[in-house]
Amino acid sequence: METIQPPNTAVVVVPFPAQGHLNQLLHLSRLLAGYNLPIHIITTTTHGRQVKTRIHGWNPLSIHFHHYPTDHFDSPPPDPTATVKFPDHLIPSFKSAMHLRQPFVDLLSTLSSAAKRVVVIHDYLMSTVVQDAVSYTNVETYMFTCCSAFTSFWYNWESTGRPSLDGELQSILKELPSNEDCMSTDGLQFILSIDVSYKRFSSGMILDSCRVIEGKYIDLLEQEEARDHQKLWALGPFNPVAITRDSSPNRHKLFDWLDKQASNSVLYVSFGTTTSISNEQIQELAMGLEQSEQRFIWVLRDADKGDIFDGEVRKIELPKGFEERVGENGLVVVDWVPQPEILGHPATGGFMSHCGWNSSTESITMGVPVAAWPMHSDQPRNAMLITKVLNIGIYVRDWTRREELISSTVVEEAVRKLMASEEGEEMRKRAAELGGRVRRSVEDGGVRRIELDSFVGHITR
Template identity: 55%
Template sequence: MAGQGRQANENDKNVVVVMVPFPAQGHLNQLLHLSRLISSYDIHVHYVGTITHCRQAKIRVHGWNPVFTSHMIHFHEVPTPAFSSPPPNPHASLKFPSHLQPSFDAALLLREPVAALVSLLSPTARRVIVIHDSFIPSIIQDVVSIPNVKAYSFQPVSTFLIACYYSEIVGKPLAIDDDVARKLPRRGTTMTSEMMQLVNRQKRHHKYSSGVLFDTCRAIEAPFLDVLAKVNAKQWAIGPFNPVEVCNKSTDQRHNCLEWLDNQAPDSVIYVSFGTTTTLTNEQIHALASGLEKSDQKFVWVLRDADKGDIFTGNTRVCQLPKGYEERIKAKGQGKILRDWAPQLEILAHVSTGGFMSHCGWNSCMESMTMGVPMATWPMHSDQPHNALLVTEVLKIGVVVKDWTLCNELVESQTIEKAVKELMASEEGEKIRKRAMELGTAVKRSVAEGGDTHREFDDFIEHICRFHHRSHL
């Protein structure tokens, strides 16, 4: 694992990192994983967020136990003004979680608390490093003028997506052929206008960053990292942030779905989960239920409504299955339906898991690729259509369930059944699985001693611990 086993030297002492994530689950999760990696270099990390989102990040982390790093990762829970968020709307024409926009906008209120924390740390630290989500660079504008403070932007999306945007300036990567280019979504069509306005208002603040961090590695995205190296003065590909070795052995706290997986054949189960920001209509849930059952393949399905602005308050919609479905699936031993938070990394790492039907959020893509699990892609919004193309058209480690050009249409049960069978029970599916497993092996090799990620992580740590006078920044 990147960062583990390296001895801290005197130059590392009294360097602290302030981590500021964007308040959406995938973003919170990635920067908490990064906090763990940085803390393994004997560097204290201060993780800043609202009270709700710090709590959310801690209770949902998987693959490691934050208790073991509590002396190195310090949470700063910021009270924010109360705001109301509407419930998720399963009938919205665009699946972007517009109901979370109030909490996204409230993230900009972290500017003053971050400045106060950095001002408190600066006099006693040789250097303060602020790593902020690229969605909210304005929150560090007050601290970058402090002589011993430097800020770095974290990009929570694939370099494939970013390289597509920069291709007009620096040229199209060779890995993007004309067929792929024709399938790229048009700008502004994957988010709401309100979110686009937030992103656009933040653009002028990117100048405060001294470099860019990516949750990826060359084994996955080398051509796109090469493109971005032409526009970024400093960049580091230091992913995957998530643990690459996950223990599935029996423990008292082990999730019961893992025990069910223990009794299934290797590579025989497809894991179905669409993340935390997507809500489906009852009609679509019924079609998915039918398609999974008719495929005759084993499955673990996480069936939850999208997160609310505050996941700890109020009632949550219970997604309805066809009458008698859950009992029938259980009696046949075909599947397991989870309605609570699922240990995704442990499920993907399990020997019985042979596929992942996913919304293609970057967190989920990285976790699936890390564990060598092929994907059935069903993008919903934001970066997900790009990620789906990367998986199916570029890396060729997945099959399409839903084409983004048909994003407003119901995915029929027959389409779902066909995609599941193709991935889990066909000769082509076996070829895809073999490529996914080879990629997973390459990713694990990347984070091992001497691998690309391991070297880049060491380089980043040495960079932030090296003393530079202000004129050199």
């Protein structure tokens, strides 16, 4: 990459302490560091350790981490029986990060006295922490939203009085998942407690999205931002798009199995870091995978606790004899895995997913179709983007059935449809074509590369 010599510009990145948020801004930091920009990431000590533990495929030595201890916070286990799947058990850890306001001010004071310009990139949910940036004349702030442009557009449309829509959007609206049960009461109260009045001082918005994927919705959001005299930058995908095969001794053992499988023959099953599934549902899912007779890798981990290093993790029970019966057809993994590398492996032909935006962009980038099973937050609308708009996925469970126990028969049918049917093969072709276009967008002359160059040029002007 040709580097741009910045005129004494420093970048401060302020992520929200949930893995799906941390991951996105960590990868954006990696991209910006490639332009020889000094990058400073501010986190709590606990979540800084979490970030470094889970980095795969690149070395963050060029990034300055500033970890600050916060008061002890409760770190209860997730509740797999909860009807509303929003991770309430993480809220104490979210609140602990709000105490970073003073450390942020201290860091900003040091950097702003030495640099011509300090650029603050912060998660929307960290607006309270960064509000004092307005006191510095040489500081600019850019708000990051971790949702898809599709989901962000519909959130904005609902919050601005539901203005009239064109025909295509009217058609989508008829099937748009409701917001009901996407958030818990406590989760909604926490989000409403965030001081967003600071947004009026922002210099622009950053999306982890690509015009190749969501051009129409990025354009619509851009029009809304322009009315407020704001600039929008679509800099995604943030995740690496070129996967280098790991041949080191530390390579995860699952790849020994995956390397032996035929092209596009394996379904990857994972529900992210904030989903806790009931024992009863796990039994049905296991039986459905077994009955499908399709090859699979199942990452069977419970949701993260607020402090992932604190205490024991729930031991999840599989049906008796399950692993023996599936034999070489399936692999169950209980530790942290390098998801982009799995999705980028030639043997991976499908992804059963909760449709968190990290997982969605990684799957799209690698050209892998999705069996969608949304759980909470923005996931139902991300799932609709994948299945109904991009047409590169099917539902295992759509949002109208969120309270149902999904039977092994339904799981089996969805897996067979995605992995062993003509319809699934057509989706795989569409996903591969879209993934190729996204990967080309980051190359010289590609739309993402041009936009990222433009953003760096803007903040180093």
